Amino acid sequence: AQSVTQLGSHVSVSEGALVLLRCNYSSSVPPYLFWYVQYPNQGLQLLLKYTSAATLVKGINGFEAEFKKSETSFHLTKPSAHMSDAAEYFCAVSYGGATNKLIFGTGTLLAVQP
């Protein structure tokens, strides 16, 4: 079955440090890939998505992600963390077609220490 794995349910970084959140998918067919952010008691907001164009995707709030087919990965990075980045981050895949739906990972809770 197609799935998404997010390594690390909790990640803690210092303010100003690099943020790296990991996402791997299991499929021989490259999917569409998404990163969403969820702040407490809010819905999910799209950060960025990969749709088979450029492999390095830039999103909102300074985040970016690189699609690596050989590693089946789509890791999310940000050079310098801000306190406002503290939230839960979800990686998701979609394969389109008749069963078009987002398949989400279990999420990574990012804490930013002052």
Next chain:
Amino acid sequence: EAGVVQSPRYKIIEKKQPVAFWCNPISGHNTLYWYLQNLGQGPELLIRYENEEAVDDSQLPKDRFSAERLKGVDSTLKIQPAELGDSAVYLCASSSQAGGGSETQYFGPGTRLLVL
């Protein structure tokens, strides 16, 4: 542009009671999704509508869950009767395209259900 609207935001009920959630998608979005998000988990699709047609309800527990989107705009998700295990956040999302897979889904704030 207004986002996806959901109500109520919070609901507390006793087990075996019925409950209903309402969603109004972004204007012009013909695809509407209902997701279930358990604590500490990612959302899971319950049902997807293209206009008023439910095109994927394979994950909807049909013995107690039902949904409708009568005029192809807003939608209602119902649980009857509710069980303790239904306590979760119910998210509604909408998108403007269908079938491609690359379209962005826009999420509402969710309804947080607690069943006592």
